[in-house]
Amino acid sequence: MKLKNKVRVSHVEPVSPTLRWLFHFIRKRVKDESHLASFTRFWPCLWQARIFDGPILGPYKTRKQAIEAEIHFIETCMELSNGQESK
Secondary structure (H helix, E strand, C coil), rough: CCCCCCCCEEEEEEEEHHHHHHHHHHHCCCCCCCHHHHCCCCCCEEEEEECCCCEEEEECCCHHHHHHHHHHHHHHHHHHHHHHHHH
């Protein structure tokens, strides 16, 4: 699904409070394309998808798994929302 206007609705982040703090500390200070940001994407830790005003999905063994769960959850919510509007 391609969206023209992207709006952040979640964060995919480490489950560990210490790693989560460090992850956000780094990511707020570097560009998304930087080597340091890239490094944070591959930390060998448990990951979660924290949906704003919604559930926390996870834990997942990889960031990729957390992102896949996040996408599935958001797409399902959008489908349900669109189905209710058409009634």
